[in-house]
Amino acid sequence: MTDLVVGIDIGGTKIAAGLLDLRGHILARGYSRSHAGCPPEQVVQAVVQTVSSLLASAGVSHSQVAGVGVGCAGHIDFQRGIVLTNSNLPDWDCHPLRDTLQDRLRFPVVLDNDANCAAWGEYRYGAGRSSRYMCYITFSTGCGMGIIIDGRLYRGSTGTAGEIGHTVVNPDGPLCSCGKRGCLMSYACGMALDQMARDCLECGEETLLRVLCGDCPDKIQAEQVAEAACQGDLVALRLLTTAGRYFGIGLSTVVQVLNPDTIVIGGGLTHIGPLLLDPCLQALNENIHPVLVNTARIVISELWDDAGVIGAGALIWEMA
Numbered sequence: 449m450t451d452l453v454v455g456i457d458i459g460g461t462k463i464a465a466g467l468l469d470l471r472g473h474i475l476a477r478g479y480s481r482s483h484a485g486c487p488p489e490q491v492v493q494a495v496v497q498t499v500s501s502l503l504a505s506a507g508v509s510h511s512q513v514a515g516v517g518v519g520c521a522g523h524i525d526f527q528r529g530i531v532l533t534n535s536n537l538p539d540w541d542c543h544p545l546r547d548t549l550q551d552r553l554r555f556p557v558v559l560d561n562d563a564n565c566a567a568w569g570e571y572r573y574g575a576g577r578s579s580r581y582m583c584y585i586t587f588s589t590g591c592g593m594g595i596i597i598d599g600r601l602y603r604g605s606t607g608t609a610g611e612i613g614h615t616v617v618n619p620d621g622p623l624c625s626c627g628k629r630g631c632l633m634s635y636a637c638g639m640a641l642d643q644m645a646r647d648c649l650e651c652g653e654e655t656l657l658r659v660l661c662g663d664c665p666d667k668i669q670a671e672q673v674a675e676a677a678c679q680g681d682l683v684a685l686r687l688l689t690t691a692g693r694y695f696g697i698g699l700s701t702v703v704q705v706l707n708p709d710t711i712v713i714g715g716g717l718t719h720i721g722p723l724l725l726d727p728c729l730q731a732l733n734e735n736i737h738p739v740l741v742n743t744a745r746i747v748i749s750e751l752w753d754d755a756g757v758i759g760a761g762a763l764i765w766e767m768a
């Protein structure tokens with residue numbers, strides 16, 4: 449077996465690729481604009497071209513690569529290699545992406561959920577290296593989780609374990625994209641922060657956010673909430689506290705149910721820092737049984753945006 453693999457992360461706006469060695473180091477990178485809203489064939493073609501130009505630029509031949517691991521958002525049937533649903537990529541329901549890519553790339557291909565891939569990356573090479581029972585949770589545009597139990601990825605009976613974003617934390621809360629009310633994702637992710645900020649502006653609240661978005665509530669983004677909060681804006685501080693607190697409640701559920709030794713938090717919102725993470729840790733400790741306090745190490749991602757690519761590639765070795 450060769451000691452090189454390719455990892456691919458199919459996101460909503462781009463496809464990221466990396467050529468990895470056995471230490472999990474990225475030797476070469478490739479990118480392609482993902483075709484959000486395009487049919488599967490166009491995304492498959494983009495993946496094939498990205499892999500081909502990645503190998504060419506690295507001077508690596510086909511026979512030197514053991515396989516291609518692919519992470520993709522949405523519900524993935526890992527055993528059958530099928531995308532069950534993907535909100536970023538309409539028309540993908542039940543698409544056999546693994547076999548399609550295998551035929552086109554002529555490599556063994558493994559397909560998994562993007563959060564599972566990122567969890568595997570952090571577990572093998574990142575902030576979860578020394579753990580055995582680890583959860584990786586993204587605090588970003590959305591909110592997803594990958595679970596490692598006794599050193600193995602736990603995918604559940606139908607491959608959709610870890611959907612923490614759609615656990616209901618307030619049945620009377622705002623409507624979620626999944627059709628239920630008060631999912632964790634309605635409070636604790638970038639989309640939720642955007643929405644909560646819009647609601648404040650539309651209610652006429654006095655806030656710096658109005659200036660930062662040019663009085664266009666539709667343009668408000670989580671980054672502007674963070675910026676306003678850093679300048680002491682009380683509305684923005686309240687929103688970050690709410691998002692952080694609900695995220696902490698999500699973490700408390702994870703600790704109660706899975707008793708992990710480590711929780712790795714990743715995703716862009718993590719960069720906001722203590723204004724978001726302090727209320728999160730406080731809510732975590734307030735909402736777990738005292739016997740569980742401090743049982744889980746809470747750490748920040750080490751691989752950041754590379755976690756998905758590295759974990760996807762490393763899954764090839766796991767399958768060997």
Ligand SMILES: [Zn+2]
Pocket residue numbers: 613614615624625626627628631633
């Ligand atoms: Zn939901």
